[in-house]
Amino acid sequence: MYPNWILQRAYLTPLRNALTYKEQTWTFQQLNELSIQRARQLTALGIKQGDRIAIMGPSKPELVIMIYACMHLQCEMVMLNRRLSQAEIAYQLEDSEAVVILIADEDIEKLPSHASPLLFSAIEKGTEASIVISKEWSLHQTTSIMYTSGTTGFPKGVRQTVGNHQASATASVLNIGLQADDTWLCAVPLFHISGFSILVRSLLYGNKVHLYDYFDVEAISQNIIDGDVTHMSVVAVTLERILHTLEQRSAQASSRFKLMLAGGGPVPVDYLKRAKALHLAVAQTYGMTETSSQTATLASEDAMSKIGSAGKPLFFNQIRIAEPNLSGEGEICIRGPHVTPGYIGRFAQKSATVDGWLYTGDIGYLDDEGYLFVIDRRADLIISGGENIYPAEIENVLLTHPAVKEAGVCGIDDEQWGQVPIAFVVLKEQIQIDQLLAFCQKFLARYKIPKKIIITDKLPRNGANKLLRRKLKQ
Amino acid sequence: MYPNWILQRAYLTPLRNALTYKEQTWTFQQLNELSIQRARQLTALGIKQGDRIAIMGPSKPELVIMIYACMHLQCEMVMLNRRLSQAEIAYQLEDSEAVVILIADEDIEKLPSHASPLLFSAIEKGTEASIVISKEWSLHQTTSIMYTSGTTGFPKGVRQTVGNHQASATASVLNIGLQADDTWLCAVPLFHISGFSILVRSLLYGNKVHLYDYFDVEAISQNIIDGDVTHMSVVAVTLERILHTLEQRSAQASSRFKLMLAGGGPVPVDYLKRAKALHLAVAQTYGMTETSSQTATLASEDAMSKIGSAGKPLFFNQIRIAEPNLSGEGEICIRGPHVTPGYIGRFAQKSATVDGWLYTGDIGYLDDEGYLFVIDRRADLIISGGENIYPAEIENVLLTHPAVKEAGVCGIDDEQWGQVPIAFVVLKEQIQIDQLLAFCQKFLARYKIPKKIIITDKLPRNGANKLLRRKLKQ
Known part of the structure; x- marks a missing residue:
């Protein structure tokens, strides 16, 4: 068993500075106290130890405190990417079966309409329930879950355990x-x-x-x-x-x-x-x-x-x-x-x-x-401004459009972002490029939307009919 | 699985200095090569991967290389204390069932006469057998074994695993x-x-x-x-x-x-x-x-x-x-x-x-x-110049002497060593103090020999007849 990181750090060096944001600084003791208070408030709202919950918010102290509160409760945190489309978020919520979404007030519009989240402001104003915070964590406990796509285009929720994070840091x-x-x-x-x-x-x-x-x-x-x-x-x-x-x-x-x-x-x-x-x-x-x-x-x-x-x-x-x-x-x-x-x-x-x-x-x-x-990079991965983009994910969206018969996506070099995605499509019926782009916007994060969609007769494929994405570039 | 520390360090920073002794310095690459050579020589002498072996020598590069060679072979190393008496060493060899003793030439006199050791000089001149060195170690693998006494006076061989050492260092x-x-x-x-x-x-x-x-x-x-x-x-x-x-x-x-x-x-x-x-x-x-x-x-x-x-x-x-x-x-x-x-x-x-x-x-x-x-400190532990001395261990030796009926040992403050042991004995028959001291020298490391032996009529004991060592001091 390993110690609860937040309790242990606040015990060992309570007065050392832990966080600065704009003009304000918090010590480890302060972050610990605030996050314990927040954990009590989450508990009063029905969140239980070990629950899988989703979190979204900008990089502000409120989010750090919320993350630490969830760590105190040993919750499995599904870290929602703020740049995703509502459809992508809906997929992650459905796949992860998160029992609740904790969301910064300013991000509420990013959520799909059917989600019923808890706003940070509501949590912070809520009452506090008594809790017993575990002083120990197991190496195998899942701390965070982050979605990453693969060759299939279906994002997979990756577990990151206490042991994984500790090994990385040490x-x-x-x-x-x-x-x-x-x-x-x-x-x-x-x-x-x-x-x-x-x-x-x-x-x-x-x-x-x-x-x-x-x-x-x-x-x-x-x-x-x-x-x-x-x-x-x-x-x-x-x-x-x-x-x-x-x-x-x-x-x-x-x-x-x-x-x-x-x-x-x-x-x-x-x-x-x-x-x-x-x-x-x-x-x-x-x-x-x-x-x-x-x-x-x-x-x-x-x-x-x-x-x-x-x-x-x-x-x-x-x-x-x-x-x-x-x-x-x-x-x-x-x-x-x-x-x-x-x-x-x-x-x-x-x-x-x-x-x-x-x-x-x-x-x-x-x-x-x-x-x-x-x-x-793996599976024709496109890296655009540090974000991973998997061609299959964009292709899957394009293929759901009734006018599209085939779709192929690849990355091209871009001075600002390193790479950006472009798409090639074979059409079943006539459609405007703008309409296809608008369709993509509904389902994809902004950085994943093809910078260009090119209509073509045929996509390059190998003998097994597998799309040759590298040939698209040429 | 974790990497073999020596191989990994030599891979990551081969040219960094690893060891200085007197005027000479070795890099991690050099220590790795020397210790692999030594591991081959040990193998040629019949030592197998995972064997439990005892090692003794002064703190010189030869000992470091021998230790690293044993690590490469994933041997369990019983680290023999050079200050122990022959009788104490014999106990550890018997208890640990070490298959062999590797010993620096200058320490050969410290061994009990029945031991059949391998001298460092003989190993270093020996032929080399081919070996496969494991690139990975398990957390549970025992790296070192060190004997420490307890309240009973019988030294216990403590396992120190790869995981123990790594956790301590990190x-x-x-x-x-x-x-x-x-x-x-x-x-x-x-x-x-x-x-x-x-x-x-x-x-x-x-x-x-x-x-x-x-x-x-x-x-x-x-x-x-x-x-x-x-x-x-x-x-x-x-x-x-x-x-x-x-x-x-x-x-x-x-x-x-x-x-x-x-x-x-x-x-x-x-x-x-x-x-x-x-x-x-x-x-x-x-x-x-x-x-x-x-x-x-x-x-x-x-x-x-x-x-x-x-x-x-x-x-x-x-x-x-x-x-x-x-x-x-x-x-x-x-x-x-x-x-x-x-x-x-x-x-x-x-x-x-x-x-x-x-x-x-x-x-x-x-x-x-x-x-x-x-x-x-535990069980009336005496700490003398950083060495632990357990009173029971000295008492046990005194009690084996035919003239001694009862024995009690405690520590007294000493300006140079922090503490030193003194003994109180109740005699069955007349004997000179010098004879008792000579007897102790046969069975105990020098630092454990009582600085004073005092003959008394009676030792302080509690109702259960348990020796009250703290009362001895008074």
């Missing part, structure tokens, strides 16, 4: 080190593992999180120049915007700033060079929802000598290449205590691993020194 | 932080958990160990003043000698030096004040063989405000006081992934824990803020 600290006054700037979504893992690390490390509810590039850049922050998680797009701002201001990162962890796909070489000139250390990482954040990370001192590499595994993790070709390229497989035990809902019976190995679907190789290079 | 890093160039000065025995855990941390953290084969106070003090070291493990006696040397030289600890971890009993207030004046941060710890090192540690910033406290538990650990009296004092109980799963040999059937809690036998309390104060 392996990361063995890689990048730790000091008591380290501060992590969080401007990535808390509903993604990139943001959620910052909260977990804060609790385990006793470090402060400086939280931003949107990517406020001016304020964030200023913080990097002369603020409290030492670490930050970025994707290529946000890194570039920070670089651009620092360059415009002829400013450098403060000597206090230690490291940018860059995930969600490769960082262009040019960005790395510009970062170096600004004294900004960048460590490229390879991680995913199924591994509760980083599996491998490239040390910043290797950034220039191993360009394009995602580095070596963190201490407790292993990587191997399955069925490599003559050049050593094959499917990247991952093993370690950070790998999910599996899924919920309709994929609950599907095993996430084979003999303990997670087959990622990503193609890559390990060089002579054991550095990982990811050369092709 | 919990410690969450408490004291980590930087890549941290260097641990090791002048505590590698056969104790205090020294062994320094090796484990080195492998997990990628930090260098600066090893000393004896407590060379001049060289160690010089290192603290202007050398490579950042951390050191001490007991009160060795701390005082360092303080004295720094004071004599009017020198201070270098700004690079970070922390002294002080274990093995309380550190006198006066030492803490003197350390502070020398800019030497001291963190008092509470740990034991059964918990693979630290369970609690007092932050150095609390050293003066919480004098006498052993601090708070490390992040993954829990402490509670069983059956507290009205002042909150009771038996200290410990729970966490660092607690031994149990014993080997004649105590293999004895459970180490009750519902996951280790009952330490030590008496203490937690203050209002949850800081642990240890007020009485």
Whole structure:
């Protein structure tokens, strides 16, 4: 058994700062007290220990406190992505069978109309019921559930357990080190593992999180120049915007700033060079929802000598290449205590691993020194501004339209977002492109809507009639 | 499954320095290669994967390489204390059923005559057999076995697993932080958990160990003043000698030096004040063989405000006081992934824990803020220069002498060693004290031999005829 992270941290270092948002700062003791109060209020509203509940809200202290309250109640939290369409949210609610939705007041419009949520404001004003908070958690307890799509296009709810999160946080600290006054700037979504893992690390490390509810590039850049922050998680797009701002201001990162962890796909070489000139250390990482954040990370001192590499595994993790070709390229497989035990809902019976190995679907190789290079993302995955987009998911939506006979989606390079999706369709009957786009808007998050829909006679397929998405690009 | 620590560390940071001894330094890659070679030589000599073997030697690189070789072979290492008598060693060899003894040439005289050991020099010159080294270890695999006595006086072989050691090292890093160039000065025995855990941390953290084969106070003090070291493990006696040397030289600890971890009993207030004046941060710890090192540690910033406290538990650990009296004092109980799963040999059937809690036998309390104060060591434990001495063990030896009818042992304060044992005996027949002392020397390690033997008519006993050792002192 392991200690309840929030109680333990508040016990060990009650007066250390835990969270800053705008002008306000909370200590670990304060966050603990507020989250216990919120847990009592949730209990008064009928939520029970271990319930599976869905949560949605912007990255504000209210959401952090609500998450910690749910942790106190050992609830399984389905972290709803705020960018999803109502149809996508409806799917996750139905699949997860969440007993209730906790939602920030400002996000209520994002929910499907039939949902009956509890508003943060109502919870915060509610009465408190008495509760017994467990001081101990089991390694196998599910802390969070995040939906991620696969080749089929049906999003799968990935379990992230206490053990997964702990293993991720401890392996990361063995890689990048730790000091008591380290501060992590969080401007990535808390509903993604990139943001959620910052909260977990804060609790385990006793470090402060400086939280931003949107990517406020001016304020964030200023913080990097002369603020409290030492670490930050970025994707290529946000890194570039920070670089651009620092360059415009002829400013450098403060000597206090230690490291940018860059995930969600490769960082262009040019960005790395510009970062170096600004004294900004960048460590490229390879991680995913199924591994509760980083599996491998490239040390910043290797950034220039191993360009394009995602580095070596963190201490407790292993990587191997399955069925490599003559050049050593094959499917990247991952093993370690950070790998999910599996899924919920309709994929609950599907095993996430084979003999303990997670087959990622990503193609890559390990060089002579054991550095990982990811050369092709799984199942034609499109990464747009750090968000994963699975072509099949968009194709499935297009195919439900009565005028569409066949659909194929691929990613094309985009200066701002890295990649964006475009679609090819074969029609059964005449229809305007605008009508198809409007149809997509009903069912898909904004970032998944094809930037272009192209009407064609025929899609490229192989002998088994399988769509060849890579040929679409050409 | 978790990675083989030595292979993983050599893979992740091959060129980082791992070990310095006198003028020589080895990288992790070099230690890995040497220890694999040694594992091949051990295999050629008939040692098999998973064998239980005993090891003895001074703290020199040869011993580190031998330990790592045994780790590669997943052997269960019985770490023999070099200070024990031949009779004590014979007991451990018999109880553990070690298949072989690996011994440094210079320690051969310490073994009982019937033992048939393998000398380090013979192993190092031997041929190499081919082996397959496991890349993975199980959490439950026993890495090391250390004997510790209890109230009965019969030493028990404590298992320390891969999981125990990992939990200890990761919990410690969450408490004291980590930087890549941290260097641990090791002048505590590698056969104790205090020294062994320094090796484990080195492998997990990628930090260098600066090893000393004896407590060379001049060289160690010089290192603290202007050398490579950042951390050191001490007991009160060795701390005082360092303080004295720094004071004599009017020198201070270098700004690079970070922390002294002080274990093995309380550190006198006066030492803490003197350390502070020398800019030497001291963190008092509470740990034991059964918990693979630290369970609690007092932050150095609390050293003066919480004098006498052993601090708070490390992040993954829990402490509670069983059956507290009205002042909150009771038996200290410990729970966490660092607690031994149990014993080997004649105590293999004895459970180490009750519902996951280790009952330490030590008496203490937690203050209002949850800081642990240890007020009485278990079972009249005598701590002398960091070595545990159990009165019953000495009494048992005295009682085997034909002239002795009753024996009682207690500790008295000693300026140099903290405490030393003295004995009271009731005689059956006349005998010289010197003869009794000579008898003890045959069966006991030097530090356990009573500093004084006092002949008396009667020992203080309670109604149940149980010896009242505390009354002996008076």
